[in-house]
Every structure is written in structure tokens, then in C-alpha cells.
Amino acid sequence: MKIIEKLAAKKPSFSFEFFPPKDEEGKQRLFETVAQLSPYAPTFVSVTYGAGGSTRRLTVELTLRIERETGIECMAHLTCVGATQADLHGVLGQLRDGGVQNVLALRGDPPQGETGFVVTDGGFSHASELIEFIRSQYDFCLAGACYPEKHPEASSAEADLANLKKKVDAGAEFLVSQLFFDAKDYFDFVGRARVIGIQVPIFAGIMPVTNVNQVKRFTAMCGAHMPGDLMARLEAVHGDAREVRRVGVDHAIGQCRALLDGGAPGIHFYTLNRSTATVEILEALR
Numbered sequence: 001m002k003i004i005e006k007l008a009a010k011k012p013s014f015s016f017e018f019f020p021p022k023d024e025e026g027k028q029r030l031f032e033t034v035a036q037l038s039p040y041a042p043t044f045v046s047v048t049y050g051a052g053g054s055t056r057r058l059t060v061e062l063t064l065r066i067e068r069e070t071g072i073e074c075m076a077h078l079t080c081v082g083a084t085q086a087d088l089h090g091v092l093g094q095l096r097d098g099g100v101q102n103v104l105a106l107r108g109d110p111p112q113g114e115t116g117f118v119v120t121d122g123g124f125s126h127a128s129e130l131i132e133f134i135r136s137q138y139d140f141c142l143a144g145a146c147y148p149e150k151h152p153e154a155s156s157a158e159a160d161l162a163n164l165k166k167k168v169d170a171g172a173e174f175l176v177s178q179l180f181f182d183a184k185d186y187f188d189f190v191g192r193a194r195v196i197g198i199q200v201p202i203f204a205g206i207m208p209v210t211n212v213n214q215v216k217r218f219t220a221m222c223g224a225h226m227p228g229d230l231m232a233r234l235e236a237v238h239g240d241a242r243e244v245r246r247v248g249v250d251h252a253i254g255q256c257r258a259l260l261d262g263g264a265p266g267i268h269f270y271t272l273n274r275s276t277a278t279v280e281i282l283e284a285l286r
Contacts, residue, residue: 001073002141003044003102004173007201013043013266014282015203018273020047020058029273030062034070036275040282042072043266046104046176049077056083060091064098075143076100079108080130084122088130092138104143104176105130105167128166135171144172146202148180148189152223157192165198174200176268178222179207181230181251183258190264204259207270208277209248212238249277253284260285 007013016037021027034045047063049055063076076095078088095103107127110117119125124133131142144167147160154160164175175198180186186204193202209215212234219226230251237243256267269278 001101003073003075003143004141004201006043006073007174007265012260012264013203014040015042015266015268016045016271016278017268018045018047018062018271020050020055020062021273026273027062031069033271033273033275034066034072037271037278038070038072040279044073044075044102046075046077046268049079049106049108056091060094060098063095063100067098067100073102074100075102075104077104077106078130078134079106080120080124080127081108081110081117082120082123084120085124085133086122088123088133089137092134092140096138096140101139101141102143103134103140104145105134105172106145126163126166128163128170131167131172132170142172144168144175145178146175146189146193147178147223148185149178149224152221161192161196161198164193165196168198168200172200174203176203177205178224179205179218179270180224181209181255182225182227183255183262186259186264187262201265203266203268204264205268205270206252206255206259206281207272208252208281209234210245210277211241212244215248245277249280252277253281256281256285 018030021030045066047059049059059076063074066072066074078091105127107117124130127144131144134140134142146164150157150160177186190202207215207218233247234244237247259267271278
């Protein structure tokens, strides 16, 4: 089923993001995580596409397997990096033939060791072009990514929103936000998006802090800022892993409550293939 059709129910949606593990043990842990999160009736789950398209085969394999074995709608990520149009046709054909109906279309990050995005001959340079390409030849439900605090490479917040409008105009039916830590940033962003005519649902991306150094790496990569009060609470318990986790999960619970109370259509959890923090948050929201 297409995700946009499931959203017509108008109830808050929960979804989970996973990444392709590197070995069989990791795959087993991933499916244990999927099983632990399944009782929370996710609207969908998604499987990422490694930097530089490095997990292309695994992304397709896991997306098909999750749908087949769990019955949960699974959205495959697809990027422009290192892919010709023929390559993209190959991946999209596999997904379509396997019964997958949902794709998150992204420009993608450069391969490890490279500092900037390089357009592949015969490929695309922007997510909006990829969305237009898929929309013109396939019948997938298409999603796009957005950045409440601006894409790190965008020259301004206004330019970033203009690029986002191109994705929606090309055929993106809903958006999934990059992680952020202040609900106000999300609502300010949604307000600005609505003003320029972006009317599609915008899912709020949440990553509970369970490891300070890890989340610092993620925020540096995606341009998200850590609120001063949250950082102060984390620094106060630095060195105590259990307390760091408690502070991070408590903050995420408060975030989710504020987002849902404010009308966010759904929460998209960046799980890092683990379930316990997400389960704690969902239990607190019941």
C-alpha cells in the first residue's frame, strides 16, 4: 500500500528508519529490532542507502525481505550518487517487481573519503530531478527529505526552501525531516514551507540521544544544533552512560509530545537499528 494512502486516516503516524547491516549477525539483530517495534503498528519503516550507493544491493534485499516477512510497508531510500539512469532503472525495477510501492528519493552523500557531490555521467545532480525521473516512468509513492535548520550546503534558508518546493512540484507526496532537537525549529520550518505553497505532510525526524559523541558527529554532518539546556544536562552527567541515556530519552519524549500536540502528522525515528530507546518513548506517549 502507498504510504500517502495510509496517511489519509488522519491519526498520528510513527515510522522507523534502519540501515543495512554489514554482516549476518547484524541482519539478525535488525530483524529482532523490527520484531520488537512491530507491536507499535508503524505506518511504515525505511531502509537507508549507504553513502555513495555503497549498500545498493542490501537496501533492495532488506526492503523486499521486511515487506515479505513482516507485512509492514517498507520504503526504500534511493540516491543519485554514483548512479546512471540505467542503474536507477535497475533498482526501481527490482523494487517494483518485488511489490514495494514507496521510495524516498535523495541526492545522497558523497562516497567516504570524498568531500563534495560529483554528478555521475548519465545521472542526476538533484533530488528533484530524481523524483521527476521516477514520477514520469513509475507508480511509486515518492517522499523527499527536508532540513528544518537548513541543508548544510544551502546558501540560505530561503534557497533551501526553494529547492524543497522543486521536490514537491516534481512529485514528492510527503517529506521526512532531518533530525532536530527543538520542536520550535520544526514548527517554524513548517510555517515557512506552507507560506511558499508546500502543503504535503512533513514527518518530524527524531533521534534520541543515547551517546553524546555519536550525536555530535551526526549533528555536525546534518547541520542540526543542540539546544543549550539539553547540552548542559548532558554535560552534567558526562561519563555516566545510563544517565546520558536517561536525559536523552526524556528530552525526546518531551519533543514528541510537543510535536504531536502541535499537529505534526507523524514522528520518524532514527533508530540506528536499536529498539529500546524508541520503545521507551512510544510507551511514554501512550
